[in-house]
Amino acid sequence: MRNLLDFLLRIHFLILFVIIEVFSLILLVNNNNFQQASLVNFSRQISGRYYARTANLKQYFSLAEQNRKLAEENTRLMSILESKYKIESSSVEIISDTIHNQQYTYVPAQIINNSVNNRHNYLTLNRGYSHGIKPEMAVISQDGVVGIIKGVSKNYSTVISMLNLDYKISAKLKKNQYYGSLSWDGLNYRSVILNEIPLHADIQLGDTIVTSGFSSIYPEGLMIGTISDFEEKSGSFYKIKVLLSVDFKRLYHVYVVENLLREEKLDLEENLVEL
Amino acid sequence: MIKQIPRYILSFFLLVLLQVLILNNIQLGGFINPYVYILFILILPFNTPKWLLLILGFLLGFSIDLFTNTLGMHSSASVFIAFLRPFVLKIISPRDGYESETSPTVSFYGISWFIQYSTILVFAHHLILFYIEVFRFSDFFITLLRIILSSVLSLLIIFISQYFYRNKLSR
Known part of the structure; x- marks a missing residue:
């Protein structure tokens, strides 16, 4: 002592x-908030890593159970797929278009985040570069054009929605091929504005608007919407209001489209400029 | 020894006020920030009990913290150098040792000894203080540059103050 x-x-x-x-x-x-936050952050990192390890270990014990559940889920989904979307049975579908000698691949994806009420709306998909998604690929749904891939991470990608003030695509009238540029005015999520259609073009309410294919992002002739209203703008162009065929509020299943010949086309066009 | 206590109390308050009212407002480019208040710990006499050293160090840092609203930051740094002080003194002691009635200042042990002594402690203090302030090692070298530049400025002010002290003593 x-x-x-x-x-x-x-x-x-x-x-x-x-x-x-x-x-x-x-x-x-x-x-001191800053030091506190750093310390909490640090300890959370360590505990997070620990939990990830233990969870990783624990899931081995329930593998049989998990497998059974997944198999059940698979059969259920298969039965839905068989009846509803036959085309989705393989995850990547190659469609050869022999007339235009173009090839598009389709990757099915689900939307996991969506907005329609901002000026610049973006979507998030549950597919990333590990599924072959790259920036500037087109996103379409069964009903028509949705947007274009902007950012890609391993398992997710963000999409610039058509409902984005900065986004313009080239579109044309299906019946007489007059083309113009399509953009959103930020007012109503159901309609977009088609500009630069000359006044001598014959247009009627209900005419179909499709993609022009000039950008080599979207396949040509993809449905965008129908004319719901038009007026003469000052100058020699129409200002056409297009009712979108895609309802962005109900969107869930989409396809990401890759144009396999896009590089070739862009290369050729670049060379043309240099000459 | 007893006679000197009021003088040390006075210098405690003077240094805290100097630091809080003047030196904390000197931030050259947000980069260099002198901390001179630790001069109080540097010049405590040799016969100060070690435990008192730590407590005074804490009180000093704590009173700076109260003004700068960073509770614990200056306290931990100044307690650290109060802890370090006896070891530093032992390492750089002159050949014939210290006289216990004196204090480690220029007037007793000369400028070159004092430069060694204060450089080690000021640098140690700034090192702890600045790294606690940024609380991460990602900008390691930028913080180190800040520490070195600020230490140089603090030391400069401390040396200048030593000449004021000497004048007072000789008078």
Whole structure:
């Protein structure tokens, strides 16, 4: 006991230092938001890694159960697919279009985040570069054009929706091939504006608007919508209101389209400029 | 020794006020920030008990913290150098040791000894303080540059203050 006291007395300086220093650090962490946040962040990183490891380990114990559930889920989904969307049975479908000598691949995807009420609307898809998605690929649904891929991560990608003030696509009248540029005016999520259709073009309410294919992003002739209203703008162009065939509020299943010959076309066009 | 206590209390308050009212407002380009208040720990006499050193260090840092609203930051740094002080003194002691009635200032042990002594402690203090402030190692070298530049400025002010002290003593 006496030895212990002697010992404590000898190192009282160190003990006191540790006590006061720890006290100061406790003060620091409790009273300064930044340091507190960093510390919490740090410990969360460590605990997160730990939980990920244990979860990884734990799931082995329930593998049989998980497999059974997945198999059930698979058969259920298969039965739905068979009856409803036969085309989706393989995940990547290559369609050869021999007339235009163009090839498009389709990757099915689901929308996991969507907005229609901003000026610049974006969608998020559950497919990323590990599924072959690249920026500037087209996104379409069964009903028509949806948007274009902007950013891609491993498993997710963001899509610039047609309902985005910065986004323009080239579109044409299906019946007489007059083309113009299509953009959103930010007012109604059901309709977009088609400009630059000359006044001498014959247009009627209900005419179909399709993609022109000039951008080599979208396949040609893809449905966009129908004319719901038009007026003469100053100058020699119509301002046409197009009712979108895609209801962005009900969108869930979409396809990401890649134009396999796009590079070739762009290369050729670039060379043309250089000549 | 007893006679000198009021003088040390006075210098405690003077240094805290100097730091809070003047030096904390000197931020050259947001980069260099002198911390001179630790001069108080540097010049405590040799016969100060070690435990008192730590407590004074804490009180000093704590009073700076109260003004700068960074509880614990200056306290931990100044407690650290109060802890370090006896070891530094031991390492750089002159050949014939220290006289216990004196204090480690220029007037007793000369400028070249004092430069060594204060450089080590000021740098240690700034090192702890600045790294606690940024609280991460990602900008390691930028923080190190800030530490070195600020230490140089703090040391400069400390040396200048030493000549004021000497004048006072000789008078």
